[in-house]
Amino acid sequence: MSCLAPTRSVLFRSRLPTAVSRRCIHQLPTLPYKIENGLGDFLSPAALRTVAVEYQSGLLANLNELVKDTDLENKSIVQTVLSTARDPAKVLTFNHACQALNNSFFLDNLKPPSGRGSTIPPDLSNSIIKSFGSPTALKSSLSAAVTGMSGSGWVWLVCDQRTELGVVATYGPSTLLARTRMQVAASAGRAAYNPNRSVGSNTVQVGNVTPGALNYVGQSLVPLLCVSVHEHAWLLDYGVWGKEEYMRRFWDVVNWDKVDEILKKFVRPDFGG
Amino acid sequence: MSLRAAAAPSLKTAASAPRRALFSTSRSLFSEVAPETEPSAQSEFPTLSTKPLPRAVRKEIISHFTNLGSTQTRGNSFQPHHPLHRPASPHSLTLSALVASGAHIGHARALTRPSFIPYTYGHRAGVTIINLDHTLPLLRRAANVTRAIAQANGTVLFVGTTDALRPAVRKAAERMGPNGFHVGTKWLPGTLTNAVELFGPATIKSHSVKPDLVVFLNPAQNLHAIRECAIARIPTIGIIDSDVDPRIVMYPIPANDESIRTAELVAGVISIAGREGVEIWQRSVQEKAKADRRRDLNNEISEPQDQ
Numbered sequence: 001m002s003c004l005a006p007t008r009s010v011l012f013r014s015r016l017p018t019a020v021s022r023r024c025i026h027q028l029p030t031l032p033y034k035i036e037n038g039l040g041d042f043l044s045p046a047a048l049r050t051v052a053v054e055y056q057s058g059l060l061a062n063l064n065e066l067v068k069d070t071d072l073e074n075k076s077i078v079q080t081v082l083s084t085a086r087d088p089a090k091v092l093t094f095n096h097a098c099q100a101l102n103n104s105f106f107l108d109n110l111k112p113p114s115g116r117g118s119t120i121p122p123d124l125s126n127s128i129i130k131s132f133g134s135p136t137a138l139k140s141s142l143s144a145a146v147t148g149m150s151g152s153g154w155v156w157l158v159c160d161q162r163t164e165l166g167v168v169a170t171y172g173p174s175t176l177l178a179r180t181r182m183q184v185a186a187s188a189g190r191a192a193y194n195p196n197r198s199v200g201s202n203t204v205q206v207g208n209v210t211p212g213a214l215n216y217v218g219q220s221l222v223p224l225l226c227v228s229v230h231e232h233a234w235l236l237d238y239g240v241w242g243k244e245e246y247m248r249r250f251w252d253v254v255n256w257d258k259v260d261e262i263l264k265k266f267v268r269p270d271f272g273g
Numbered sequence: 274m275s276l277r278a279a280a281a282p283s284l285k286t287a288a289s290a291p292r293r294a295l296f297s298t299s300r301s302l303f304s305e306v307a308p309e310t311e312p313s314a315q316s317e318f319p320t321l322s323t324k325p326l327p328r329a330v331r332k333e334i335i336s337h338f339t340n341l342g343s344t345q346t347r348g349n350s351f352q353p354h355h356p357l358h359r360p361a362s363p364h365s366l367t368l369s370a371l372v373a374s375g376a377h378i379g380h381a382r383a384l385t386r387p388s389f390i391p392y393t394y395g396h397r398a399g400v401t402i403i404n405l406d407h408t409l410p411l412l413r414r415a416a417n418v419t420r421a422i423a424q425a426n427g428t429v430l431f432v433g434t435t436d437a438l439r440p441a442v443r444k445a446a447e448r449m450g451p452n453g454f455h456v457g458t459k460w461l462p463g464t465l466t467n468a469v470e471l472f473g474p475a476t477i478k479s480h481s482v483k484p485d486l487v488v489f490l491n492p493a494q495n496l497h498a499i500r501e502c503a504i505a506r507i508p509t510i511g512i513i514d515s516d517v518d519p520r521i522v523m524y525p526i527p528a529n530d531e532s533i534r535t536a537e538l539v540a541g542v543i544s545i546a547g548r549e550g551v552e553i554w555q556r557s558v559q560e561k562a563k564a565d566r567r568r569d570l571n572n573e574i575s576e577p578q579d580q
Contacts, residue, residue: 019355019359019360019361019362019365019370024344024345024349024350024351025345026342026343026344026345027343027344027345028343028344029340029341029342029343029344060343063343074345074350074351074352075345075347075350076339076342076343076345076346076347076350077338077341077342077343077345078335078338078339078341078342079335079339079347082335097342100342100343101338101341101342104341104342104343105338105341108341160322160324161322161324161326161327161330162322164322177334177335177338220322220324220325220326222326222330222334262337265333265337266330266333266334266337267330268327268329268330
């Protein structure tokens with residue numbers, strides 16, 4: 001745009017948002033921490049680079065190719081996910097956008113461990129105790145859900161408007177922000193639902209998760225935290241079978257302050273939950 | 274898959290006891306969608322609410338997730354309403370913006386006005402192509418004229434008399450605040466030459482009904498208005514297409530008069546320059562008032578009043 005580099009007088013500082021003259025494409029978002037230092041014992045710098053840079057930029061590159069010259073090209077990732085969730089013709093776009101969003105959400109709620117260790121803020125702690133009994137029970141429940149998944153997916157800590165927490169596990173590219181076709185089919189109990197034929201979004205319950213929670217996805221649940229259950233995340237540091245150790249070390253890098261902040265933003269019991 | 278089989282029987286039982294089941298529990302409205310969970314069997318798990326999220330919460334969630342995934346958000350990417358609501362400023366206007374708005378596409382080759390030929394680049398597919406290397410500096414010149422007139426507290430009138438141009442002229446006039454006006458519907462004949470008849474003698478005495486500059490987004494449909502401006506000696510700016518004589522207005526902008534995006538771009542650029550001029554004028558008024566106050570204070574100090 002500007003090889004012309006106009007000399008703008010300081011008098012004419014525009015108060016309103018300026019025109020967007022250059023085409024924007026999806027690019028890597030910045031993380032709240034440096035990638036070069038890794039995430040403590042959880043992810044080494046190389047592993048963090050695999051998840052945060054290699055995987056994410058590959059997803060965004062594919063997404064850019066798919067949405068080029070369509071009406072989705074100027075939408076944000078979350079808007080892309082919401083627009084394509086129910087459209088069978090756009091399942092590839094949905095898959096890539098969904099994985100990019102979930103991966104970004106997973107990384108955004110982590111932080112490198114400080115020397116003192118992280119404490120759970122009081123509001124969040126009360127909700128955990130109300131729903132699970134203790135933080136240890138929550139960790140055990142979520143870790144069990146991760147261990148029980150034989151396939152790639154995401155495990156979510158969710159909350160409803162009464163600050164009741166729960167655990168939901170979803171396979172493949174799947175979002176909690178909207179009900180996808182598969183979820184609608186599954187919740188209606190339709191016999192046509194056949195997971196072997198499904199391509200992409202596939203939310204099936206696994207053991208130890210809150211039963212029936214999947215039916216409320218996109219309706220009354222908000223996500224607070226998610227865990228990436230993908231081999232590319234633990235392969236470099238822990239080996240092919242390192243999922244359990246990966247989950248054990250995950251709890252040291254969770255940014256509980258951020259989760260508490262999200263809980264306060266997303267949950268408004270005064271609105272009548 | 275065993276869980277899927279377990280869910281099916283409970284759904285059937287809910288459906289087989291229709292009336293009573295529907296009104297028995299608080300969550301029964303969803304019984305056809307969600308299988309009922311028996312509290313006694315799963316007492317160690319929390320029971321989650323099924324009530325849909327309030328809209329405020331949903332907006333909050335989407336706004337939190339907007340910054341995740343990639344750097345592209347609604348705020349920093351082009352949206353279809355931007356040419357009207359976020360036009361380019363004259364300082365950052367580029368040739369590509371003009372091409373993107375279709376400003377270079379003129380009318381049929383056979384209809385080319387001979388006096389317009391200096392502004393043409395050539396012909397293609399039976400259509401005249403307007404040379405944007407002329408358009409860009411002429412548009413900036415028109416913007417400079419508008420800024421200078423506004424800087425002297427002049428009023429600018431934007432004229433765009435079709436349904437499609439009405440929002441553009443309205444926004445352009447709003448941008449110039451007290452110095453901007455617009456005609457979005459029909460130009461009433463005699464507005465400038467028969468003002469006493471149209472506005473009444475009382476309004477003529479108390480207000481000034483003649484603008485200091487008129488900007489036409491579709492001059493070809495408003496030739497009578499242009500004639501009135503010439504009679505009233507008011508300078509004019511206009512978007513001139515290839516079938517129109519560029520000499521009808523004082524500052525022609527050779528561009529496509531049938532493209533709405535081009536008209537919005539031109540109106541936006543000119544009105545932003547006009548807004549800058551209005552700001553300079555207002556600042557000069559404030560500074561003059563301050564200087565006057567200072568001078569009055571100094572006079573009082575140097576000539577002490579007799580008590």
